[in-house]
Amino acid sequence: MTRALATAPSHAASTRRTASPTQQRLDPLGGLAAWPIVPIVTSVVIVYAVLATVLQSDETHTPFLGALALLCLVAAATTLLVAARPEHAPVTPVATVLIVSLGSAGFLLEQASMWGQNILVQDDFAPVSLGLLLLALGPFRPWKEIVVAALIASVLVGAVVALQTSTLGVVKPAGIFALVALAQLLAPALAGAAYSRQMVRSITEWQDESRRATRVRTTEERDLIAQSVIDQRLGTLGADVLPFLTAVLQRGTVDAADTARAQELAHETRRVFGAHVDSTWLDLVVARERTGLVTRGLTPLLVVADPDLHAPDFTPEERAAIAALLGALCARSGFDPGSLVVRLDRNTVSIEAAFALSSLSLHRLLRPYRSVLGVVFGRVHVQHRHPLLTISFERNDRTTHH
Secondary structure (H helix, E strand, O other): OOEEEEEOOHHHHOOOOOOOOOHHHHOHHHHHHHOOHHHHHHHHHHHHHHHHHHHOHHHOOOHHHHHHHHHHHHHHHHHHHHHOOHHHOOOOHHHHHHHHHHHHHHHHHHHHHHOOOOOOOOOOHHHHHHHHHHHHOOOOOOHHHHHHHHHHHHHHHHHHHHHOHHHOOOOOOHHHHHHHHHHHHHHHHHHHHHHHHHHHHHHHHHHHHHHHHHHHHHHHHHHHHHHHHHHHHHHHHHHHHHHHHHHHHHHOOOOHHHHHHHHHHHHHHHHHHOOOOOOOHHHHHHHHHHHHHHHOOOOOOOEEEOOOOOHHHOOHHHHHHHHHHHHHHHHOOOEOOOOOEEEEOOOEEEEEEEEOOOHHHHHHHHHHHHHHHHHHOOOEEEEEEOOEEEEEEEOOHHHOOO
16 A cells, blocks of 8 residues: 655645745755644744633634634644645745745734724734744744834734724823824734844855855865875786786787787776766765665665766765755665666666564654655655555756756
8 A cells, every 4th residue: 555655745846946045945954853843833923822812712702703814823833844744845935925824814803803893903913923823933034024024014913003092991002002003913923033134144154154164175086096106007007007008019929928028918907997987976975874784784786877977066065965865765664685676767866675673663764855855846745556666756857967
C-alpha cells in the first residue's frame, strides 16, 4: 500500500533569487528553528480572543456576529499555523493575504456585534490578535510585506474606530481611540517587520563575509593542492614509468616485450591520471557515506545515476541540502545499505532507499529535511511503499544551467 508522507505545494517553486529575501529563504535551518514561536503565538491569540469574547458578552448585542468574529480569528491563526509548518516551507504571500483578510473580517464582525454598546476599544481582541499574527510572520515573510499588510489593516481599524467614537462608553476625542486601537495592531506587527529586516541584513552580511573568506582561502590553497597533485602523479610515474624508460634507453633497443609493457603502462597511467576527472561533489558525498557504512561492518551498494553530469550545476545550498539528507538516511538504523540510488536529470532529483521502518518513523526522520528541501528546491514529494522510500524534488529554473 502506498502512503504519501508529504507533498509541498507547487507554488513553493518560486525562486529565492527573484523572491524577496526572508530568514527562512536565506537560512532554512534558522527558519526551522523559528517555527516553535508560531504555535505559541497562535495559542495566545486564540485563548485571548475566547476570553475577550466571554468577558465582553454584556457588550455584545448580536452573539452570532461575535461568534463569527471569533471563528475568523481562529481561521487566521490556523492559516499561519499550517502555512508555517516545516513541511510546507516556504511561507508564501498567499498566507499573508489570508491572515490579514480573515483578521480584518474578524475585526469588522467584532465591532458590528458590539456597535453602540462597546465601552472601550483597548479590550477588543481583533486588533492586537492580528498584530501578533503579523509579528509571528517575521521569520517567514519580507519586512516590507509585513509593513504593507499592517498599514492596510490599520487604515480599516482606524476608520471603524473613529466612526463609532460617539457611541463608546468613555468620552474622548476620536483620535485618541484610533491611536489606542492602532497601537495594539501596529506595535507587534512593526516589531515583526523590524525583526525580519534585521535578520535578513545580518544573514546577508554574514554570507557575503563567508564568501569573501572562502575565495581568499581557495586562492591560498589552490597552489598547495596543485603541488600535491603534481607530487602524487610524479610518484606514480617514478614507481613504474621512469624505470621502464631508463632501462629502454640504456639498452638502446625496443623489442616486442617492451612494446607490450609500454602499452600496459600507458593504460595504467591514463587510468590513474583520469581517475577523478569525472568525479563530482555527489560522488564524493556518496563515497563518504559508503566509507562510513563499511566502518560499521556493513556492505554498501550506493548508486549515483547522473549520466548527463548535472551535479556540477548544483548550487552550494543545493549540495549542502542533499549531502545532509543522504547523511541522515545512511546513518539511520533500519537503513538497507544496498538500496540507495540517487538519480539526477535536468530538473528533478530522486533518492530511493529501503528502510525497515514505519511511515511514522520516516516522517519524524525527514521532517526537518523536508523543510530545508522545500526552501532550497521548491516542490518536494515523499512516498513510502514499504520498504522503499522515494524522495523527489524539482530544481528551480534559476538553478538550471546550460
